[in-house]
Amino acid sequence: MSTANSYAMNIRNEMLSRIKTFPIFADVPRFGKSPMLTVQSEHIPYLGVYLVEEQLSTDGDANAGEPRFKSHAKIGFQYVVQNNDPDLAEDKLDLGYWAIMTNFFEVQRWDYFANAVQIEGVERGSRSHHYGNAGNDNRTPYAELRADLTFMQREVFPPPVVDMLDSVHVTVADHVPYDPLENAPLYVIIDGLGIFSATGIAAGIGTAKGIGQ
Amino acid sequence: MAQFNIPDEVNRPNYDTWARPITVTPIASQRGAPAYSSRGILDTAETDIVSPDGAIISDSKLVLDIMIDEFPTPPKQRDIINIPAHMGVAGGTFEVADLIGDSTTGNAGGELTLVLREVIEPKPSP
Numbered sequence: 001m002s003t004a005n006s007y008a009m010n011i012r013n014e015m016l017s018r019i020k021t022f023p024i025f026a027d028v029p030r031f032g033k034s035p036m037l038t039v040q041s042e043h044i045p046y047l048g049v050y051l052v053e054e055q056l057s058t059d060g061d062a063n064a065g066e067p068r069f070k071s072h073a074k075i076g077f078q079y080v081v082q083n084n085d086p087d088l089a090e091d092k093l094d095l096g097y098w099a100i101m102t103n104f105f106e107v108q109r110w111d112y113f114a115n116a117v118q119i120e121g122v123e124r125g126s127r128s129h130h131y132g133n134a135g136n137d138n139r140t141p142y143a144e145l146r147a148d149l150t151f152m153q154r155e156v157f158p159p160p161v162v163d164m165l166d167s168v169h170v171t172v173a174d175h176v177p178y179d180p181l182e183n184a185p186l187y188v189i190i191d192g193l194g195i196f197s198a199t200g201i202a203a204g205i206g207t208a209k210g211i212g213q
Numbered sequence: 214m215a216q217f218n219i220p221d222e223v224n225r226p227n228y229d230t231w232a233r234p235i236t237v238t239p240i241a242s243q244r245g246a247p248a249y250s251s252r253g254i255l256d257t258a259e260t261d262i263v264s265p266d267g268a269i270i271s272d273s274k275l276v277l278d279i280m281i282d283e284f285p286t287p288p289k290q291r292d293i294i295n296i297p298a299h300m301g302v303a304g305g306t307f308e309v310a311d312l313i314g315d316s317t318t319g320n321a322g323g324e325l326t327l328v329l330r331e332v333i334e335p336k337p338s339p
Contacts, residue, residue: 146265
């Protein structure tokens with residue numbers, strides 16, 4: 001995992017890392033991060049954890065400030081077993097599904113991930129069981145769990161500040177024209193930098209917070 | 214009118230050439246009956262299992278053609294068929310997953326096609 005990767009990819013990668021440690025999947029010969037490679041019989045039981053899709057919705061007003069999103073990352077799970085007995089095959093799929101749900105969620109701070117990624121909520125999920133191809137005429141008695149969970153977390157893309165505000169020029173006066181010999185001194189509060197005497201001009205770093213006399 | 218007797222003049226000579234021995238354990242079609250020997254033509258073709266997200270499980274379709282009149286009681290779904298290695302081609306043990314056509318008329322040429330599912334070691338183990 002890398003900070004160079006998106007939050008959703010970090011979530012996918014760490015979920016797979018955690019799932020690999022679950023005892024029920026100890027004899028899985030191959031784990032997949034994407035469906036790019038076909039699953040062959042020697043890979044059974046097979047477990048894939050995929051980034052199925054990521055939807056972004058605005059976090060706050062879309063037209064104010066930098067781009068801020070609520071990310072809805074759908075993480076898919078594919079667990080494939082083989083068994084000639086349909087009931088046992090289904091039972092294995094269910095055991096795999098429940099192992100993912102319980103071992104993943106019933107852990108303190110399950111929602112914290114590397115690189116400061118934190119899941120704020122699980123919005124929805126689904127699962128279904130499938131047995132072979134559409135015609136159900138394939139040679140190997142495969143049974144397949146397809147499940148997904150959609151996680152919500154936030155992504156903010158602040159702009160790079162190339163014109164840093166490092167000085168403020170303030171002119172204050174209660175008499176115009178201002179004569180420092182005739183008028184009492186004025187003070188300007190620059191946020192974070194204290195109170196400055198404002199004999200016509202005050203300079204400092206920060207934001208003008210108030211004016212005193 | 215048909216010019217040929219398809220089962221006897223077309224298909225049976227093919228079976229004499231291409232069929233291989235099989236042993237049927239009729240656990241569904243003749244419950245309790247002993248296994249018996251017969252013959253059939255084995256064929257295979259690729260078929261994949263494709264999920265909506267694009268994941269593909271690679272597999273094949275395996276079929277066994279039999280002559281209906283060579284079986285007093287044709288096999289049914291879940292019967293076990295052992296096909297030993299024959300003429301340099303591997304075999305295996307399979308169960309009947311499906312019949313293409315019905316067991317009376319078959320393909321209307323005297324043949325019945327059995328879709329086979331391999332009897333495999335369960336993974337994960339029970």
